[in-house]
Amino acid sequence: MTIQVKAEAISLRKKNKQIVQNINFTIEGNKIVGLLGRNGAGKTSLLSILAAFRPATNGRFLLNGEDVFENPRAMEQIIFVRERNVEYETDKVSRWMDAAQQSRPNFDRAYADELAKRFRLPQDSQVAKLSRGMQSALHVIIGLASRAPVTLFDEAYLGMDAPAREIFYEEVLRDFVEHPRLIILSTHLISEMDGLFEEVAILHEGELLLHEGKEEVLERGYRLTGDAEAVDQLAENKRVLKTESLGGTKSVMVYGELVEKDERLARSHGLEIGTLSLQELFIHLTEVDDHE
Amino acid sequence: MRPTLDDKRPIFQQIREMIEDEIVDGRLLEESQAPSTNQLVAYYKINPATVLKGLNELVDAGILYKKRGVGMFVAKGAKATLLNERKQVFQEDYVARMLQEANRLGLSVEDVQQMIDSMKKRGDAK
Structure with a gap:
């Protein structure tokens, strides 16, 4: 059976403050989804609801048609990897691994040990004494080795240095290929992680701005570079996100699909047509509301 | 790769x-x-x-x-197909652009031909 998760009109209010509002989406099949949002956009709150860690004020989250909240059978299939306070954890790392192995039916201890080696995580250390990066590595290792059908990583890279993050991304892909599942990764490190995603969801000020295949999102804009006059002519009446000029050369970021007529025109003027990065589109899309 | x-x-x-x-x-x-x-x-x-x-x-x-x-x-036949496609692209992308630029510089097709010949003689072109 193809896995399906569905958010139905999820809202969360905290002390009269709207944290997330009317979130609707469906994800079908095993894939890696990027949940993008600026700080305070509501990513952690939304993921907490998906993981059944907290109830929504309104709406519900369904896994294969079943509401996950207070549903042990559904919750067993979801793992939520997040930063947490381990100040008073006197247990050793290996003890945490044991606990995960006992509570997670698909937990692969050999893989967890292999990951611990890759991240250079000492298993005989006390969890409380780990550096922040190593704490993140521990959470990530348990998240990956649990092989839960729905795996949620909430900015799981926090505190990791660049080489450790690289290992994290590599392992997400490698283990996904060998053990396909539904993985949602929240992040604002978009330029580093965009290659991982098949689908992208953008959360902005508590609302879901878009949820689409990544390639479709990337087709929402393009860049034109070349002779300033020709660029201006083509960019006229279009939504220009950003303009850069150097001498007689101009480069514009255009929001909107590149239609064939314009493409031909641009080529005939010798203009260079380029793609926008997910990060550039994200920055723009999460800025718009500030002005409107 | x-x-x-x-x-x-x-x-x-x-x-x-x-x-x-x-x-x-x-x-x-x-x-x-x-x-x-x-x-x-x-x-x-x-x-x-x-x-x-x-x-x-x-x-x-x-x-x-x-x-x-x-x-x-x-x-x-994949290689032949690709070579054919690329020849067309070569014509549109390289040759057309070259002629466009030549035109901008006031060079005739003959001038360009001469340049290609002399490049060949110098052995710069592979």
């Missing part, structure tokens, strides 16, 4: 072009197995769906074909 991907063009398109280059340059022979999705995922650290999109375009274009349970292979 190209070591890195750039951000000027869609990634799936670059995967497609990378395989095409291998075939055109003769590093990937007809009837031999193309790199697998998993190999490409591990090498470029990109999502398997992106890799598949590039590979499937090559299947649709008749450059690769699928063998069930084995993988993708280079079709017979």
Whole structure:
């Protein structure tokens, strides 16, 4: 059976403050989804609801048609990897691994040990004494080795240095290929992680701005570079996100699909047509509301 | 294989072009197995769906074909097909642009021809 998760009109209010509002989406099949949002956009709150860690004020989250909240059978299939306070954890790392192995039916201890080696995580250390990066590595290792059908990583890279993050991304892909599942990764490190995603969801000020295949999102804009006059002519009446000029050369970021007529025109003027990065589109899309 | 991907063009398109280059340059022979999705995922650290999109375009274009349970292979005649396509692209992208620029500089086609001849003589052109 193809896995399906569905958010139905999820809202969360905290002390009269709207944290997330009317979130609707469906994800079908095993894939890696990027949940993008600026700080305070509501990513952690939304993921907490998906993981059944907290109830929504309104709406519900369904896994294969079943509401996950207070549903042990559904919750067993979801793992939520997040930063947490381990100040008073006197247990050793290996003890945490044991606990995960006992509570997670698909937990692969050999893989967890292999990951611990890759991240250079000492298993005989006390969890409380780990550096922040190593704490993140521990959470990530348990998240990956649990092989839960729905795996949620909430900015799981926090505190990791660049080489450790690289290992994290590599392992997400490698283990996904060998053990396909539904993985949602929240992040604002978009330029580093965009290659991982098949689908992208953008959360902005508590609302879901878009949820689409990544390639479709990337087709929402393009860049034109070349002779300033020709660029201006083509960019006229279009939504220009950003303009850069150097001498007689101009480069514009255009929001909107590149239609064939314009493409031909641009080529005939010798203009260079380029793609926008997910990060550039994200920055723009999460800025718009500030002005409107 | 190209070591890195750039951000000027869609990634799936670059995967497609990378395989095409291998075939055109003769590093990937007809009837031999193309790199697998998993190999490409591990090498470029990109999502398997992106890799598949590039590979499937090559299947649709008749450059690769699928063998069930084995993988993708280079079709017979793939190299000739690609060379033909590239010659057309060469004409449109390089030759047309060259003439456009020549025109801008006030050079005639004969002038350009002379330049090509002298380049050839100097042995700069390969």
